[in-house]
Amino acid sequence: MIPPYPCKIFETRKDSKPQSKKIHTEILTFSGKKFTNSKKEAEMKKSKDKTAIADGEYKRLVGLYTAAGVDEIKLKIYDELIRKVAEVFACLEAIKELPSIIYDPNNPSIQRETAAGRARVKYMAQYTSATQKLNKDLLGGLNGDDGDLSAYDDDNNN
Helix, strand or coil: CCCCCCCEEEECCCCCCCEEEECCCCCCEEECCEEECHHHHHHHHHHHHHHHHHHHHHHHHHHHHHHCCCCHHHHHHCHHHHHHHHHHHHHHHHHCCCCCEEECCCCCCCEEECHHHHHHHHHHHHHHHHHHHHHHHHHCCCCCCCCCHHHHCCCCCC
């Protein structure tokens, strides 16, 4: 059995001094006919999922802006900001399944915000702000009816 912490074992030979060898202590799981490091695989899968989500969101945003008639030159100028928005979206997707609040089992009225909850608030603010900036700069202001609201203004009514 391999101990769960790094240690040294000594090997002695009749004609030599004790030699130390390090034992490999990473957690390995048996998968099929080969050993795989599940922790490293999970981290790699998570980063691949995050980059795949970011790439998908980037393509979706570029497609939406292109369909809305945004000039190619503007898209190239704002390419880096679109990429950052997609990365923030991927971070939001990665933490969306995690709990935001933990309840005390003895007293349900006591609640604690988790790190994922704090991160979600921060990422959502960044995503909203960057998306609004992109929409304002690429799509321009809304062409809605400014309307004549002076009739409803209390200061102008006599």
